[in-house]
Amino acid sequence: MKTALANRMTPYLFLAPAGIVLVAALLYPIGYMIYASFLDWNPSQRIGEADWIGLRNYTNLLGDAAFRESFWVTIKFAAIVVTLEMVLGVGLALLLDRNLRGMSILRTLFILPMMIAPIVVGLMWRYMYHPTVGIFNRTLENIGLPTVPWLSDGGWAFTSIIIADVWQWTPFIFILSLAALQSLPQSAIEASRIDGASAWQTILYVKLPLMMPVLIVTALLRLIDAFKVLEVILVLTNGGPGLSTEILSLRIARTASEFRELGVAAAMSNFLLILLLVLTVAMYLYGKAAELRAARLRAAAEEAA
Amino acid sequence: MTLTFKTCVAALAASVSLGSIAAAQDVPAPYQPYAGTTLVVNFPAHPHYNAAMKVLPEFTEQTGIEVEVDQLQYLKMRERQTLELTKDEGDYDLISYVVFSKADYVYADQLENLARYFMNPKLADPNYDAADLIDGYVQNIGVAGGQKGYLPGPTGSLYGIPFGSETSVLGYRTDIFEKHGLEVPETYDALLELACQIPELEPGMGGLASRAASGHQASHAFLLHLNPLGGGIFDDAWEPIVNNEAGVEAANALKSIVDCGIEGSQTFGPSEAAAAFAQGDYAMFLDSIAFAATFEDETNSQVVGNVGWALHPEGVKRASQTGGFGIAIPKNAQNKEAAFLLMQWLTSKEADLMIAMEGGNPSRFSTYENAELNAKYPYAATFGEALQYADPDWRPIIPTWGKINADLGTTLSQIITEDLDVQEGLDGVAERSRAIMDEAGYYTWN
Numbered sequence: 216m217k218t219a220l221a222n223r224m225t226p227y228l229f230l231a232p233a234g235i236v237l238v239a240a241l242l243y244p245i246g247y248m249i250y251a252s253f254l255d256w257n258p259s260q261r262i263g264e265a266d267w268i269g270l271r272n273y274t275n276l277l278g279d280a281a282f283r284e285s286f287w288v289t290i291k292f293a294a295i296v297v298t299l300e301m302v303l304g305v306g307l308a309l310l311l312d313r314n315l316r317g318m319s320i321l322r323t324l325f326i327l328p329m330m331i332a333p334i335v336v337g338l339m340w341r342y343m344y345h346p347t348v349g350i351f352n353r354t355l356e357n358i359g360l361p362t363v364p365w366l367s368d369g370g371w372a373f374t375s376i377i378i379a380d381v382w383q384w385t386p387f388i389f390i391l392s393l394a395a396l397q398s399l400p401q402s403a404i405e406a407s408r409i410d411g412a413s414a415w416q417t418i419l420y421v422k423l424p425l426m427m428p429v430l431i432v433t434a435l436l437r438l439i440d441a442f443k444v445l446e447v448i449l450v451l452t453n454g455g456p457g458l459s460t461e462i463l464s465l466r467i468a469r470t471a472s473e474f475r476e477l478g479v480a481a482a483m484s485n486f487l488l489i490l491l492l493v494l495t496v497a498m499y500l501y502g503k504a505a506e507l508r509a510a511r512l513r514a515a516a517e518e519a520a
Numbered sequence: 521m522t523l524t525f526k527t528c529v530a531a532l533a534a535s536v537s538l539g540s541i542a543a544a545q546d547v548p549a550p551y552q553p554y555a556g557t558t559l560v561v562n563f564p565a566h567p568h569y570n571a572a573m574k575v576l577p578e579f580t581e582q583t584g585i586e587v588e589v590d591q592l593q594y595l596k597m598r599e600r601q602t603l604e605l606t607k608d609e610g611d612y613d614l615i616s617y618v619v620f621s622k623a624d625y626v627y628a629d630q631l632e633n634l635a636r637y638f639m640n641p642k643l644a645d646p647n648y649d650a651a652d653l654i655d656g657y658v659q660n661i662g663v664a665g666g667q668k669g670y671l672p673g674p675t676g677s678l679y680g681i682p683f684g685s686e687t688s689v690l691g692y693r694t695d696i697f698e699k700h701g702l703e704v705p706e707t708y709d710a711l712l713e714l715a716c717q718i719p720e721l722e723p724g725m726g727g728l729a730s731r732a733a734s735g736h737q738a739s740h741a742f743l744l745h746l747n748p749l750g751g752g753i754f755d756d757a758w759e760p761i762v763n764n765e766a767g768v769e770a771a772n773a774l775k776s777i778v779d780c781g782i783e784g785s786q787t788f789g790p791s792e793a794a795a796a797f798a799q800g801d802y803a804m805f806l807d808s809i810a811f812a813a814t815f816e817d818e819t820n821s822q823v824v825g826n827v828g829w830a831l832h833p834e835g836v837k838r839a840s841q842t843g844g845f846g847i848a849i850p851k852n853a854q855n856k857e858a859a860f861l862l863m864q865w866l867t868s869k870e871a872d873l874m875i876a877m878e879g880g881n882p883s884r885f886s887t888y889e890n891a892e893l894n895a896k897y898p899y900a901a902t903f904g905e906a907l908q909y910a911d912p913d914w915r916p917i918i919p920t921w922g923k924i925n926a927d928l929g930t931t932l933s934q935i936i937t938e939d940l941d942v943q944e945g946l947d948g949v950a951e952r953s954r955a956i957m958d959e960a961g962y963y964t965w966n
Contacts, residue, residue: 257624257628257919258602258606259602259605259624259627259628261606281927346782346784347784352783364783366787367786367787369934369937452734453733455733455734455735455787455930455933455937456734456787456933457734457933457934457937458930461930469926472598472599473926474923475602475922
């Protein structure tokens with residue numbers, strides 16, 4: 216009897232340390248944040264001194280035009296950078312998936328931007344975007360073109376932060392796509408070649424579909440990251456001009472430190488968390504659906520055979 | 521053997537205590553009980569505090585009190601203090617705070633009321649001469665609880681002493697003004713006209729270097745013009761008046777100043793504006809006195825010897841900025857009395873002059889009148905005069921200001937860069953400010 220109980224408990228016992236760490240390190244802070252989002256809490260108070268105000272932080276946020284604007288800027292930013300980075304990253308991977316001399320050096324060079332600290336990336340680009348001494352405007356001037364207000368015009372500033380982000384994070388997509396490409400079954404590619412597929416057809420009908428699971432996860436990781444990017448934009452524009460580059464994470468940081476409203480900042484973080492959860496679940500469901508469809512097709516093909 | 525050992529220990533102990541008595545006898549009596557204490561202070565990275573740090577060894581030598589400085593960028597410093605002040609036992613004995621933190625700290629009951637220190641005959645120096653401290657600064661930075669809550673008045677009391685405070689002045693290029701026979705603008709009309717005339721006279725040069733970056737910086741630049749033009753953020757009943765005629769005039773002034781600036785001036789913070797002036801890209805500079813010394817520093821400035829100073833031009837009245845920093849003792853400090861002694865010493869006539877000679881901002885009228893200082897920094901006299909017009913009610917120092925300031929600053933940035941209609945933009949600010957004030961309970965008694 217006792218041995219049976221002990222046997223039954225053993226797996227839980229082994230799981231316990233991980234479970235405790237999970238609860239302490241993950242659930243507690245999230246629970247804290249959710250609790251804080253119902254409080255009118257400024258950083259000069261301890262959490263116990265803050266007033267409970269129910270859902271007011273949330274309802275206020277929904278009516279706050281600046282928050283809605285920054286929500287929209289975030290979605291626009293994430294959608295554009297992830298699309299651009301996916302196209303460029305996968306494209307580069309397809310181009311460089313071959314045995315050239317010095318390839319390993321080239322690959323290392325390509326992933327360098329990813330390794331630079333975001334603050335440094337921000338500073339670097341800020342100098343390059345400088346209206347008079349920056350390399351971009353100096354070059355434009357030298358070839359006789361009109362200069363561009365990189366960071367001092369709303370539309371251009373938004374473009375500028377996209378360029379900087381694409382520069383920094385395309386290598387991430389590139390390196391993961393390259394790994395996916397190199398682990399593809401050579402047999403499928405050879406078979407397509409024997410069937411007379413052109414290079415484009417191989418890419419479109421064989422390589423990309425086979426890479427799809429990896430690409431979906433990659434895109435999801437990038438998307439989550441893009442929603443949270445802070446430092447580069449903080450250094451480049453600090454959200455300006457106006458609210459044109461004030462993405463949600465920057466607004467959260469400002470709400471906590473500048474406006475001193477920790478409860479509102481927590482509510483915003485929860486909105487962001489919910490948004491990311493919805494996206495993750497949607498991606499996951501899409502992956503499942505695609506898998507099911509593939510299985511159905513395979514079954515149909517087998518039946519036909 | 522044991523006996524010898526004991527004797528040795530006793531002799532050693534005697535010599536140690538004799539030594540410390542001897543050391544303590546060197547320091548003046550008020551400081552003796554605290555000699556050997558180490559104070560931890562929190563200062564911002566700022567020209568005034570850099571100068572103050574050069575003088576601190578002198579304090580240690582005179583008093584035997586050691587000082588350890590934790591220096592941070594001023595907005596980071598504010599974040600750190602916010603957390604630090606909620607602890608039961610704080611790490612800082614003396615903090616420097618940026619003027620708008622006064623509202624937050626005093627309201628949260630985190631600063632020591634200084635009355636009990638100035639009442640203590642063992643601590644208060646009878647020769648301190650508080651009347652010599654610059655009045656506008658003391659009212660703006662040190663006193664809370666009077667009129668409107670953040671200003672002095674019969675119910676107010678002192679929580680801090682100005683240290684590294686500043687006002688606004690107009691810097692101009694004497695060479696450029698001479699070359700074109702220009703007159704230094706006395707009024708706002710003249711200033712605005714000149715700001716846009718200069719780019720025509722000197723192609724490639726901007727008129728007036730100003731902050732303008734979205735948020736706090738744009739709001740600060742707007743306030744510089746709003747007060748002299750007779751405007752304000754609120755009336756006496758806390759109703760927003762930022763969108764009245766004077767407000768619109770001030771926003772238009774800011775926009776025209778930025779439009780007549782060099783490329784990229786829409787994103788300038790104070791250091792970018794100062795750097796552009798120091799590089800010779802502008803003919804005028806309207807901002808804090810704290811930058812004056814940097815324009816005469818040959819390593820960073822190309823305009824050394826060519827910068828003249830004048831009072832902040834007059835609109836319907838003269839009203840220059842009051843801002844910068846003060847020093848205070850946190851409620852949770854470990855060595856409050858020694859911290860008070862340091863505070864009193866740093867703002868004494870003697871130390872104020874020493875710090876000013878190192879390039880800091882004086883807190884005392886007598887320092888501005890000092891001949892030695894005027895010989896080293898010829899602009900000191902102008903700055904001293906400017907202080908008479910420093911407006912203690914330059915901006916509302918209330919807990920909700922952070923949010924209103926940011927909203928005002930982003931809206932102004934939209935006015936400057938996205939051609940948002942001035943009246944429409946300011947109406948929006950007024951409406952949102954009213955909602956913020958309402959929620960914070962400012963209309964409870966109406």
